[in-house]
Amino acid sequence: MRAIAVLNQKGGVGKTTTAVNLAAALARDGQRVLLLDLDPQGHATLHVGLELPEDALTVYDVFVRGAAIAETARMVTDRMAIAPAHIDLVGAEVELCDQENREHVLARTLGPYAEHFDYVIIDCAPSLGLLTINALTAAREVIIPLQPHFLALQGLGRLLQTTAGVRAAFASDLRILGVVMCMFERGTKLGQEVVRDVQGFLAAADAADPWYGAVVFETQIRRNIKLAEAPSFGKTIFDYAPVSHGAEDYLALAREIHAARVPADGELTRAARDARELLPPASAPVDPAMRPSSEGIGAAGGATAAAAHEAAGYAGADDARN
Ligand SMILES: Nc1ncnc2c1ncn2[C@@H]1O[C@H](COP(=O)(O)OP(=O)(O)OP(=O)(O)O)[C@@H](O)[C@H]1O
Ligand SMILES: [Mg+2]
Numbered sequence: 062m063r064a065i066a067v068l069n070q071k072g073g074v075g076k077t078t079t080a081v082n083l084a085a086a087l088a089r090d091g092q093r094v095l096l097l098d099l100d101p102q103g104h105a106t107l108h109v110g111l112e113l114p115e116d117a118l119t120v121y122d123v124f125v126r127g128a129a130i131a132e133t134a135r136m137v138t139d140r141m142a143i144a145p146a147h148i149d150l151v152g153a154e155v156e157l158c159d160q161e162n163r164e165h166v167l168a169r170t171l172g173p174y175a176e177h178f179d180y181v182i183i184d185c186a187p188s189l190g191l192l193t194i195n196a197l198t199a200a201r202e203v204i205i206p207l208q209p210h211f212l213a214l215q216g217l218g219r220l221l222q223t224t225a226g227v228r229a230a231f232a233s234d235l236r237i238l239g240v241v242m243c244m245f246e247r248g249t250k251l252g253q254e255v256v257r258d259v260q261g262f263l264a265a266a267d268a269a270d271p272w273y274g275a276v277v278f279e280t281q282i283r284r285n286i287k288l289a290e291a292p293s294f295g296k297t298i299f300d301y302a303p304v305s306h307g308a309e310d311y312l313a314l315a316r317e318i319h320a321a322r323v324p325a326d327g328e329l330t331r332a333a334r335d336a337r338e339l340l341p342p343a344s345a346p347v348d349p350a351m352r353p354s355s356e357g358i359g360a361a362g363g364a365t366a367a368a369a370h371e372a373a374g375y376a377g378a379d380d381a382r383n
Pocket of ligand 1: 071072073074075076077078079100102104185186187243244245282283284285286288289290292
């Protein structure tokens with residue numbers, strides 16, 4: 062079983078859209094998938110059209126009452142189940158505080174399902190609280206959705222440092238698998254610059270960093286109105302608009318992720334090696350502002366002022382027709 066957390070503490074970058082449609086794409090390709098909604102907003106739960114009866118058990122009960130995942134999970138399609146969330150999950154952060162081993166509740170409860178699912182995809186809330194820490198101790202892999210915005214790079218450093226902190230504190234072998242560009246507009250200079258900056262940053266990682274060997278996925282998720290509409294119909298993109306850029310992109314992403322594997326310590330993936338070759342030599346390191354710090358990657362990042370201007374006019378829809 063591969064457990065993958067979809068993580069970014071920044072709101073509205075495409076985490077839920079990615080978690081739901083990646084899970085659905087993997088299931089369409091024959092994988093057995095558990096989608097785990099770890100966000101009190103319950104957006105993944107709504108996205109797959111699940112209306113919970115009042116007394117339904119949810120992920121909250123897993124955290125606070127020791128319920129089994131199986132008691133909460135419901136099948137969405139033949140091969141895809143969801144463990145749903147409800148707004149009461151907000152309270153779990155507080156109630157967990159007094160629990161022993163509070164950072165490992167999810168990892169413990171997922172243990173028995175290793176043989177039942179090929180993938181667990183965890184949709185995280187836009188925060189780095191205790192629920193997200195639980196996602197990071199339960200998952201071995203992380204994917205980070207990123208919107209190619211001038212400010213998008215700012216929080217990435219902090220996010221990566223959090224993964225490093227979890228890895229160090231819990232001696233886990235957590236790895237960043239890659240960054241997926243979401244709501245991407247291919248023709249824009251800004252999009253290309255952000256991709257280049259992130260590639261450069263990842264390729265300059267030390268072997269001890271959890272993002273060593275991580276890549277910017279080749280598949281970019283284009284801005285696509287169908288992806289934005291699908292949740293209000295309670296459908297994944299494959300049920301709502303199977304012939305759309307959104308469906309095409311998430312299927313391609315699923316195949317790329319299925320083919321990728323987390324590198325062993327000290328090993329670089331081929332994609333990461335390719336990215337390294339694009340880099341200046343070690344004597345001329347990537348813009349130092351790109352090193353993560355407590356403030357995150359410097360806003361100066363690498364994206365230029367011109368790109369910032371472009372960001373201001375960023376609202377255009379790439380493919381509103383499709
Ligand atoms: N590729 C896309 N094209 C068009 N709209 C998109 C795309 N991806 C996501 N959206 C829309 O952007 C909004 C934010 O996406 P989403 O809910 O997936 O982000 P999130 O990171 O999960 O947000 P939160 O931090 O609140 O959990 C949603 O309305 C979603 O439908
Ligand atoms: Mg979300």
